[in-house]
Amino acid sequence: MTTDPAYRSKWLSIVGIGEDGLEGLNPVGRSLLSLASVIVGGERHLAMLPPEDRREKLLWTSPLQDSIQEIIRRRGQGVCVLASGDPMCYGIGVTLTRYIPLEEMTIIPSPSTFSLACSRLGWSLGEVETLSLCGRPPALLHGVLYPGAKLLVLSADAQTPAIASQILTDRGFGESPITVLEHLGGTRERHIQGIANRWDFTDIADLNVIAITCLSSNPLTLPPRLPGLPDSAYQHDGQLTKRQVRAVTLAALAPLPGQLLWDVGAGCGSIGIEWMRCDRRCQSIAIEHHPTRLQYIADNATALGTPHLKIVAGKAPLALQDLPQPDAIFIGGGITTPDLLETCWSALGEGGRLVSNTVTVESELILLQWHRKLGGELIRLSIQKAEPVGKFLGWKAMAPVTQWAVVKGS
Known part of the structure; x- marks a missing residue:
């Protein structure tokens, strides 16, 4: 987002108002409001203006995008947006900075709630x-x-x-x-x-x-904050990346705040959910075609505090078209699907990470071929659990998981 040379002046002001109303504005806020020719706000904010104020008023509408476009359409005029408290604390200021360069606006906060x-x-x-x-x-x-x-x-x-x-x-x-x-x-x-x-x-x-x-x-x-939640935290039909493997997988995916994950063949959604639990700014898209599992994903995301998990119903790679570019991709199944790996690899930008887990020989052969071509790390995870054998305990092995992790451009 760049500033148009024709609008280098700060034509937009965002002024935070406290419960004490316009009387509580500091001199800068008062000046910006008085100089504006267009005033934007909610019903409560606009009602604070005196009845004789005949300047143009814009009331926030739903969807909010329509109001933002009305503000942008008045670019170059003196527009003042009235907000509650600190506009940059879960406020309208955060939204507007995504559409209008900061160089074109002045933000005057009041104390946040x-x-x-x-x-x-x-x-x-x-x-x-x-x-x-x-x-x-x-x-x-x-x-x-x-x-x-x-x-x-x-x-x-x-x-x-x-x-x-x-x-x-x-x-x-x-x-x-x-x-x-x-x-x-x-x-x-x-x-x-x-x-x-x-x-x-x-x-x-x-x-x-x-x-x-x-x-x-x-x-x-309570479920812990770190990756590797107990399997019992999820509703599932068996299509679940098991706890220990899940923890290793999230470590390989290496989530950072604000990054986006594609969870391809999401099953019950465990990888995408735990990616988002790493930081509230992390985003994830779960791609799954099975109707029952789609419901599991939605229910698990709600129960575990990640209701903003985006769910895409469909089969990859077709369902991956038009999705925003990911920072990381996890493929938990379906690696033998034609063009799936090619599509996922092409979607990643430089520095993007791809992690795939497999349990079949046929899938392992595909990962081996890609490992030879692109490098990365190829490991096998073998986990055994102590379970009763008569009056004693014995070791029962889980199916070994082969994992390939690679960073694009490394």
């Missing part, structure tokens, strides 16, 4: 898990639950605290203290305190943030 909440609670913001459920699935909460965690959750509306309380209770965190902080920084500020499994408050403002201290009645049942 999270900063204000920490000041009321005496919490260190650097030690808090933050999450927004505004326009996002509540299942994201599953991904940040652990004993002792301090959570700050931006609510979508007045019902969000009750939804969060139910999730906490269902996951064994029913005794967790909850504080709902309404209208932070304004004259109507109010704090409501309760316990998750006894939460029965209904008179709650839509504008609120939830503070949670996670207390677990059975912390041993």
Whole structure:
């Protein structure tokens, strides 16, 4: 994204507003608002303007993309976007910077809701898990639950605290203290305190943030944050990369924040899910054609806190057309499918990683051929588990897994 020489001036301003409204704006924010010829905001923000203000107003619409295009269409005019709190903290400023160069805008934040909440609670913001459920699935909460965690959750509306309380209770965190902080920084500020499994408050403002201290009645049942979740964490029909092999596979895939994985032949989705659990910014696309397994993927992603996992129903390589370029690809099955490896390898950019696991001789031969051509690392994983043999224990071997891992351009 580059700046058009005709619009080098900062024509767009994004001004954060607190609960105290326009009166709380600093001089720079006031000046930017007064100089604008077009003002953009939600109903609450635009209602703060005096009735005699006759400048053009743009109300956010759904889909949001339509409003963004209206802003871009006014490029070069003085446009001021009114936002809540800090526009760069789960706010509209983050979205707009994806479409408009930073050189063309000025961003003036107010204190974020999270900063204000920490000041009321005496919490260190650097030690808090933050999450927004505004326009996002509540299942994201599953991904940040652990004993002792301090959570700050931006609510979508007045019902969000009750939804969060139910999730906490269902996951064994029913005794967790909850504080709902309404209208932070304004004259109507109010704090409501309760316990998750006894939460029965209904008179709650839509504008609120939830503070949670996670207390677990059975912390041993929680899935760990590292790759290699117990097999029992997944619904599956046997098409599951087993726990120990999964941990080695994720290590070979080497996820980094913000990177995208293609999980080709996803089965129950375990590889893509654990890729996303490594960092909340990681993204994954699960490609699977079996109807029952597609449902398993969706259910597992929700239960394990990765509801944004994208699911593509179809067979590879045809289903891989038009997907965004991945940073890594995992092929867990179907390696003998014509053109599958060729398509996946072509899709990777320089530095992209491909990992494939196989259990059949025919598949091994294909990996051996590709290893000879492209290099990489070829290993065999052999795992044995102790199981009863009469009154004693014996070693039962799992099917050996051959794994090929390669980095493009290495």
